Amino acid sequence: MSELRSYVSANEPLSVRKQCALLGINRSTLYYDAVGESPENLEVMRHMDEEFTKHPTHGVLQMQDFLLALSFTVNAKRIRRLLRKMGIMALYPRRNLSKLGHAKYIRPYLLRNLAVIRPNQVWAIDITYIPMAKGFMYMTAIVDVYSRYIVAWDVFNSLDAKNSLAVLKSALAHHGKPEIINSDQGSQFTCALWTEYVEEVAKIKISMDGRGRALDNIFIERFWRTVKQDYVYICPASDGTELYKGLSEFVSYYNNVKTHQGIGRTKPVDLYTAAA
Known part of the structure; x- marks a missing residue:
């Protein structure tokens, strides 16, 4: 490569x-160039990512206590900066969190009480921090909610909205389009670039999680937990090319080999292709 x-x-x-x-x-x-930080910060970020994967409600002060137990003395300002760089926000209800200028792009959550009964009815998109041996990158993925099939993904060295849009366009090119796509209220999705393309060009309904609601995008969160615990933490990549290759193999395994209890111990590919 x-x-x-x-x-x-x-x-x-x-x-x-x-x-x-x-x-x-x-x-x-x-x-695919990894984003850099000091070696100590990278180690701190890796530990915080593992802790957040297990305990997504932990905020800055709990992270500070967690790191102190590991013999890392890190002030709250530094923890807050690193968490923001990682794109991590604790999951708990908050008030007045919509960024000024982005509120007009926020859409309601459409999945509450919705029966998801077929492939390409609802997709969910999200972004996560991926630690590496030296540096880190961000992974964007889209999952078909009905089958748990990953319809598209990629890795990037920034959180730019254009990256999320590129992954969506790839999914549309290979799998058709969903009726609804769900995301959180991150700046990548509460912007004109995302909402105008999805609604006006692709003609897809947009759904967005309530701020701080842990269960609104649960299926993509489960994928993040699996890919990190079963691959990323065990085999930290040395560079972006190695990361991409390893993730390609893991996503293929996740889609085509691994059975999922939530869908009757079947493989996502079988459920997705049987009715798609």
Whole structure:
């Protein structure tokens, strides 16, 4: 993969997109550079991510106590900064959390009491922090709620809204479109770029979790817990290319081999393709 990437040049007559298509590589792999922090901060972030995966209601002060028990003396300001960089927010009810300028893009939660009875009825999208041996990246994934099938995913070195939109476009190109797509109220989704494309171009209904509600996007949260505990924490990648390859193998296993108790101990691929 790294050898193929070296052949791509912005100075060639062909566009970067066409060069990648001819070489059979994903254009986004050209930008798989891990985000850096100091070695101590990276270790702190890895520990906080593991703790948050187990206890998503833990806030700054509880994280501070948790780190102190591990012999890390970290002030609250530093913990808050690192959690924000990781895209982590404790799950508990809050007031007045909508960012000014983004409130008009927030949509209601449409899944309450909705019977999800078929594939491509509801998709859920989310972003998570992925620790690596040296640095970290962010993974965006979309799950079909009915079958638990991961319809698209990718890794990036930023939380830009365009990354989430790229993953959605990939899912639409390969699997058609859902009736509803659910997300949290993160800035990647409460913006014109996301809402205008989803609603006006793709003609998909947007649903958004209530702020601080742990169960509104439970199926994608379960996938994050599985991919981190079964792969990311056990096999920290040394670079973005290794991470992408490892995640590709794990997502394939998750979709095509692993059985899920929540869907009657069947494989997501069987449930998704049987009725899609």
